[in-house]
Amino acid sequence: MDWLIAAAQQPSTSTSPVWLAPLLGGVGAVLGGSLTSMVAWRVLSDTKQARKRAEEKEAAATITAALLEVRQIYRNTDVGSGPAPEDFExxxxxxxxxxxxxxxxVMAFRSEALRTxxxxxxxxLIWGSHDARLLYETRLGSSRAVAYAAHQDAMACLGATLRGEKLPEATKAWKEADGHMQWMAEEERRATEEE
Known part of the structure; x- marks a missing residue:
């Protein structure tokens, strides 16, 4: 410690002003702190995006597994006709x-268009593909046709999202089925309000 005090008491041979060293030290500290903050923010942002992407992949896997299970139900059964299976009313x-x-x-996805x-x-798949009125009005004829359109659209949308592409155009069959289902939901809502 004595050597530090002795060095500080030595006369300076430098021609630079006394205030320059503290100024440069302060500027260095500000720059260093700013760079550290910027790097920390970037790492946090990257981590947040990676976590969100992982959540979306997990959600896609959950939805895909459920869709594949329901596709088998539609292939093996005439959904909507006869009693529901497994003690369901x-x-x-x-x-x-x-x-x-x-x-x-579905709620895990950032894209509102994809969620919709x-x-x-x-x-x-749940409500519309076995509704006789919907099947009649869309002229799709069977629950399998509606289920196929719904299944294909969901899988195409999930695939495009995972690849980072824009959502594909919906098929005519899907648009008709979805449009009639929305119309029926609106009619039901109005009937409920009038009661």
Whole structure:
């Protein structure tokens, strides 16, 4: 410590002003602090984006698994005709039990357009694909045709999102089924309000 005091008491041979050293030290500290803050912010931002991307991948896996299970149900059964399986009173309750986790997983996606499309496709699988009125008005004829359109649209949207592409154009069959389902929901809402 004595050597430090002795060095400070030595006369300076430098021609620079006394205030320059503290000024440069202060500027260095500010720059260093700013760079450190910027790097920390960038790392935090990257970590947040990576976590969100991982959540979306997990949600996509949950939805895909549920869609594949329900696709098998539609392939093996004439959904909507006859009693619902496994002690369920209605087919919609049975399908909802299979797709409930998928409906929750939809909320993990940042894209509102994707959430809307997936929700509509899931609604068609749960509520619309065995509704006789919807089938008649869309002229799709069977629950399998509506389910196929809904399943294909959901899978195409999930694939595009995972690849970082824009959402694909919906098919005519999907648009008709979704449009009629929305119309029916609006009619039901109006009827409920009038009561």
């Amino acid at each position: 209605y087919w919609s309750d049975y399908l909802l039990s299979k797709l409930g986790k998928a409906e929750v997983a 499309r997936l929700t509509a496709s899931l609604d068609l």
